[in-house]
């Protein structure tokens with residue numbers, strides 16, 4: 001017999017579950033874990049989640065409030081997902097009441113009904129079923145309507161109108177209680193699966209991978225598919241999913257960026273018809289709810305989506321694919337700092353299904369798991385189309401005069417490729433026009449008032465913008481320091497290159513693709529359409545262009561600045577650069593035409609640049625893994641970061657010191673744990689706040705987690721200062 005006190009998850013940043021009373025009238029009904037409830041909280045009404053009946057020994061306090069409403073008959077999330085939420089909350093040390101909201105689309109978080117859009121249908125009543133038609137002799141149209149509904153079953157007002165039955169007729173039948181109105185959900189998909197034929201013959205490498213993966217359906221096995229760019233990784237998982245779908249199962253495919261969704265969706269739809277949906281933030285609430293419901297009820301065979309899709313319920317999930325698994329965008333870097341890749345792995349474990357991590361440039365973490373046998377490594381060394389991998393050519397910049405970042409030689413190569421009707425891609429991972437604005441007379445630089453950073457010059461419309469807090473300002477006309485009015489634009493960004501190339505190669509279109517130029521809905525899609533036409537043109541872009549796109553006409557990739565990143569303060573810097581350069585290079589020569597990559601560099605002899613020039617990412621990453629092993633940095637130790645922000649650097653620092661004192665008193669602080677800090681974050685001042693941090697390292701995940709639990713209980717003490725905002729980041733990836 002369920003009691004009348006229940007524990008509810010409420011979406012607030014507090015660790016505890018909240019106790020509520022169930023009103024008498026509802027007490028007989030046994031609530032299921034996961035059901036949504038309306039509950040009063042402070043002076044608001046919030047949507048909470050029923051978690052369990054309170055321990056019967058719990059004292060009955062008069063202050064417990066009644067729940068307002070039970071919103072769901074049945075839980076919308078199954079047990080595996082509720083367990084996943086619980087695990088994620090404990091693993092990332094983030095309140096479960098907030099974590100669970102990630103499992104619902106926005107409209108369900110607001111308490112809306114978990115239903116597809118409904119339409120009104122007319123249905124014959126019991127009375128109408130047995131009604132003697134001769135009684136309608138004098139009302140032929142009513143008679144016709146009733147006969148039609150008896151024959152065809154339920155029909156919408158619209159289709160009845162198409163049969164010539166007016167609403168007046170329907171109302172008359174309704175008054176006689178011969179028909180009634182019902183609301184029915186409009187399902188977004190037809191329920192047939194299409195039998196597509198796989199046209200391509202798989203290469204032998206692809207075949208081995210497909211066999212290996214499909215042999216493990218039903219097991220929680222992880223595969224790392226490491227295939228060079230264009231090796232047909234997508235084709236491999238499409239085939240595996242085909243087999244799964246034929247067994248009536250579903251697949252979840254995670255991709256790093258919305259920009260990749262249209263291409264992926266198109267390719268999937270060719271094979272699977274309309275039982276494919278994509279889920280990302282560019283969709284409106286209604287669309288997102290429809291995809292969510294369709295997945296949950298098993299109407300979609302495949303859901304493709306960005307980071308947050310890892311939480312979508314699927315009725316009969318058979319496999320999870322994480323494409324471009326190395327991509328940093330799978331990690332959320334604010335609030336609930338989860339990694340969608342790692343949550344996918346745990347989800348697969350709970351559901352006993354395989355996970356496929358795919359990349360041409362696997363992360364250090366995944367590659368070392370493959371090398372130590374935790375994952376099964378599958379390798380594709382050849383391009384599927386038979387094309388060769390592009391050749392790498394270093395271009396030593398020492399002593400050379402540059403024009404807007406370009407060497408004479410690179411410009412000549414661009415010209416000759418264009419004249420041969422080919423497309424060219426120029427890569428620079430810096431958006432905007434110039435890095436900063438400098439006063440010619442006194443050397444004053446356009447700093448951001450809110451960050452330890454320069455403001456970037458943007459043209460068209462011209463303004464200054466900080467890339468760390470997005471703060472905007474008009475360009476200066478007079479130097480605030482010396483009142484002179486002549487400025488220099490220092491450094492080069494994608495806008496500046498675009499301007500220059502447009503002047504230099506007048507006959508050819510130049511498309512700039514970065515987060516500024518693709519801000520508007522569909523703009524990215526439109527660019528892809530132009531590229532697809534295959535006419536000669538120049539693409540200028542940031543890392544957006546490096547991700548997974550297939551540009552068959554690109555024969556030359558120019559990398560303007562191969563050196564940036566190699567010398568970054570972040571120990572992940574060189575891994576990132578290698579990934580970016582390999583990925584962007586992989587856009588060259590993907591089909592019939594051979595590709596070439598030109599790397600402009602000042603340090604051709606640097607060992608890491610030398611490695612990259614060999615075009616052998618695997619050797620490169622294995623070296624990095626050795627380095628990490630020798631320095632015991634992640635993944636050879638586990639890392640938790642505590643960051644504190646406030647309007648005063650000293651406050652942040654002192655707060656962290658008090659945390660560290662607290663930890664040092666604990667027995668959990670054994671010699672296996674290393675602490676670093678408090679130190680100012682790499683960019684101490686950002687968006688007007690001062691950030692400091694402590695890092696905790698350990699070779700034992702378990703002891704690090706116990707220590708973090710202990711830390712968490714301290715952080716949530718009610719007496720903690722409100723002047724400092726803190727965050728816990730488990731497996732952090734950014735150092736900014």
Ligand code: ADP
Pocket residue numbers: 200201202203206227228229230231232233234235236384385550
């Ligand atoms: P990746 O995901 O590794 O970048 P894709 O699966 O996108 O590679 O394949 C790259 C190109 O090769 C695509 O145009 C694809 O249609 C083609 N392709 C893939 N597999 C084959 C195959 N077995 N035979 C011929 N072409 C293939």
Ligand code: ZN
Pocket residue numbers: 439440441442443444479480481482483484
């Ligand atoms: Zn000046």
Ligand code: ZN
Pocket residue numbers: 448449450451453466467468469470471687
């Ligand atoms: Zn700023």
